[in-house]
Amino acid sequence: MAVQRPVLDPAALDLLFHEARxxxxxxxxxxxxxxxxxxxxxxxMPPTGANAQPLRLVFVKSREAKERLKPALFPANVDKTLGAPVTAIVAYDTEYYEKMPKLFPARDWKTQMLALPAEVRQKQALQNSTLQAGYLILAARALGLDCGPMGGFDAAKVDAAFFPDGKWKSTLLINLGYGDPQKLFPRNPRLDFDEACRID
Structure with missing residues (x-):
C-alpha cells in the first residue's frame, strides 16, 4: 500500500515558488x-552535511550599518539595498568545526574535519552555507517576506567592514522586506525540464 505523502496546497506552492518574485x-x-x-x-532546521550548519548571518537594519555596507555595493545595487528594510549578509564560518561537539555529539566530527586539508573544509563550508541560503529564501517567503538576493558586491570590503577578525566570509547579500508589487517587471522565462534535466 502506497504511503500518502503530505503535499502543500496550491496557494502555499504559489507563495514559495510560482508567484514569488x-x-x-x-x-x-x-x-x-x-x-x-x-x-x-x-x-x-533543514539538512547540512554532518549537521555542520556553517551559515552565519548579519541582518543589516540600522542606518549606520547600511552606510558601512554601502561602499561594498556595486552601483546598480545601492538604491535597492539602502531602500530595503533589512539586508542579510550571508556568510560562512571558517571555523565551523568548532561547533561540531554541540551539533553532532554522537561522533567526533571536529577531529575528523581538522584532519582534512583547509581547502576541503572551506569547500564544505561554502557548499553548506549556500544550501542554507536557499533555505533562507524559502523560509522568508513562508513568513510573508519578499527577497532580493544578489552577488553584486565586493566581498572583501564587506568582510573588512563586518568581519574584521577574518573568521566569517561573506558570499551573498539578500535584501528582505515587503516588496512593492507596482515596481515589478515581467518575469523572465525558465528552462523546461528537458532542457535542464535528464533521467538516467
Missing amino acids: THFAWLDRPVEDSVLRELYALVR
Whole structure:
C-alpha cells in the first residue's frame, strides 16, 4: 500500500515558488526583529552535511550599518539595498568545526574535519552555507517576506567592514522586506525540464 505523502496546497506552492518574485523596490514597512528570529528558527532546521550548519548571518537594519555596507555595493545595487528594510549578509564560518561537539555529539566530527586539508573544509563550508541560503529564501517567503538576493558586491570590503577578525566570509547579500508589487517587471522565462534535466 502506497504511503500518502503530505503535499502543500496550491496557494502555499504559489507563495514559495510560482508567484514569488525577486524584488528590487520596497514598501515603507519595517521587518521586526522577532520576524528575523523566527526566520532563523526555520533556516537552521533543514539538512547540512554532518549537521555542520556553517551559515552565519548579519541582518543589516540600522542606518549606520547600511552606510558601512554601502561602499561594498556595486552601483546598480545601492538604491535597492539602502531602500530595503533589512539586508542579510550571508556568510560562512571558517571555523565551523568548532561547533561540531554541540551539533553532532554522537561522533567526533571536529577531529575528523581538522584532519582534512583547509581547502576541503572551506569547500564544505561554502557548499553548506549556500544550501542554507536557499533555505533562507524559502523560509522568508513562508513568513510573508519578499527577497532580493544578489552577488553584486565586493566581498572583501564587506568582510573588512563586518568581519574584521577574518573568521566569517561573506558570499551573498539578500535584501528582505515587503516588496512593492507596482515596481515589478515581467518575469523572465525558465528552462523546461528537458532542457535542464535528464533521467538516467
